[in-house]
Amino acid sequence: MQLTLTLHPPGGATSLIAVIGGEQIHELEFFYILIPVFSGALILFLIAFIVNNIPKNRAYPESFKNYLKKKYQRYKRRSLKRDKK
Numbered sequence: 001m002q003l004t005l006t007l008h009p010p011g012g013a014t015s016l017i018a019v020i021g022g023e024q025i026h027e028l029e030f031f032y033i034l035i036p037v038f039s040g041a042l043i044l045f046l047i048a049f050i051v052n053n054i055p056k057n058r059a060y061p062e063s064f065k066n067y068l069k070k071k072y073q074r075y076k077r078r079s080l081k082r083d084k085k
Helices: 009-020 023-028 031-052 062-084
Strands: none
Touching: 009 031, 023 031
């Protein structure tokens, strides 16, 4: 962040807590990354995934939208083949 002169408060706070945190934080060592940081990022992703996929005109992430299109096309093709028989 210093090199690019950008500001990202959560990123700065996370690294600052790791450096100047109390003994409990220092005892966690590398688990500090897994416990609060990774779990927080995972929770944010799950919330974004659920909320952004509620409306039918949006899909998050884009790869999920492409997956749904392919799956729908396969289903549609199968149903057409069954109707011809």
